[in-house]
Amino acid sequence: MKLREHAYDWLAWLLIGAVPLLIFWQNATSLTEQSVASGGPMSNAAAYPAIIAWILLGLTAINALRILAGRISQHSPLDPTPTTRLALIATVLFVAYLLCLGWLGYYIATPVLLTLLFAMLGLGPIASLAGAVAATLIVAAVFEGLLNVVLPLGIFNFTLFG
């Protein structure tokens, strides 16, 4: 069954195959409403993306045939490794971090994320906490202190080097 042994190939196919459809849909709606989906090269903002969309569509069609005909030599099955679950948990933690970053601010959200990640990857609790605090402060010192970047302040409006 080609679906199983080329699972990631099909996922990539779906991902890239969706792009031309999005382009055609936007050309027919948003760009037409803005009156830039027709006319000469100056006024037709939809023409060039449409060419790319047609090329992508052609290539995705060829690629689908190649996968179906077994012409792709490298398999890409969805085979989880013993640590795939960790990668998924890390992703969820990172999404939670992004959601909280603006609200809690850099100095609260970052050490929490790092401590959890360090601990998840097998470091002891003290090492995880100390490493997280040290990394948070060093990165903040570089970005805020040296590069004058305003890191997310959060509800407590807290900064150390800014």
Next chain:
Amino acid sequence: MFDLLLEGAPLYFSPASVLLTVLGIIGGLVIGVLPGLGPLMGIVLLLPVAFHLEPIPAMAMLIAVYVGGSAGGSISAILLRIPGTPLAAATLFDGYPLAQKGRSQDAIGLSITASSLGGLVAGIVLIFFSPVLADFALNFAPPEYAAMALLGLLTIAVVSEGSAIKGMLAGGLGLAVATVGTDEFTQAYRYTFGTINLTSGPNLVAVVVGLFALSELFVQIEGGNFRDRPQIQKLRISFRAFRLIVNHRWNVVRSALLGTGLGAIPGAGGDVSAFVSYAVARRLASEEEAYGEGAEGGVVATEAANNGTCGGALIPTLSLGIPGDASTAVLLGALFLLGFFPGPELFQYHADVAGGIFLAYLASNVVLIVLGIVLVPFFGTVLKVPKAWLLPLVLLLSTMGTYALQNSVFDLWVMLAFGGIGYVLRKAHYPLAPIIIGMILGPVLENNFRRALLLSRDGPMIFLERPISATILAIAAVMLVYVTITTVRPRKRS
């Protein structure tokens, strides 16, 4: 040629540029030594920092990371039999056996010296050829630029690792992503889905960091072994390699020139040139030199070639604005975002910047030879840092670096989205470099394509009527036919 260097000297020889070259080489070597990371990752992580610096110090730092990272991969190949980067894969053949014979320091010394000398030879070629190529490109008008951008993209897509169709799909995806934002001609919002954050298009750095750094983190976490500490024999500083390299002087020059030539072809890459140079050196070697069993010449050939490729890849990048590989694509993007447009205009209107970049490249290779040897004991320690420490730190640097560009959390979501896309594409064996190159060449291709059509009053024949653009398109067509034939033929045979 020397005028450029003279013009660039005041810009480059500032304390900031020299200090950042030194730091860039150290950072590049460290990231090159760590298996799984590499020069591209180093450039990607430091890209956000670069935008807070003056253009030449910023480029000096990024180029130094590129040079150091390309050389650093050989150290883990020699000591652990794991190439730090794909560029050092061929260094395994003789580097590791040489280390097994108790000559780790000689092997590392030779690899660093050969890398540095290879880079310097490539630097000389770069300095001579780039202005000539840029001068020729002055004859280009919109049809030629459009054809050249198409050829560059096509070359990288078909030569990249993986199948040609996957490369072209990745390139097409990059071109599509590049159309998101405000259309330069009509000022219309394209594919922004009503989000104000996308009116300037997705941030290139966020896309690069997501595709390369974040997806690499996912892959590394899946790989496990977070607390492993490899056993490495104690290393000392030794300058013996300076003496040894003299015996291989012609090997260095030949391999460096091969690397430079292959590097100048967009997409060929340092790993390819290292294997080609190794094969050539092996064929020309005397019988006493047992290649594959710890021959000094093998290490010299691969390392001189892969660092020569860096200089070669900078030739089309700087003179035509067509990147030679993924790392130079990101360097090109950096140059764009710092306000300079690579190509003939760079040499015509910003000769000092071009000269400064040349000097930064040459200086990086000089610094490499010194620091590479002096810091050998330190690299042994770096290799013992477990992944449990490294991975969260890379994530933090990627995140804050991307955020710092525009103080935008939205960019972090873009980074995460492209991290996911990069992960899926990696798993499906798609090359990622064509996406970035598509994003960089996309606006060049579109603007010149539309301008050319405007000049011809919509007639597409303008691309074939002009000799240079017709020739470039003919080369692209031949390449497509060749790729199609080579894709179909092996299957028929089997």
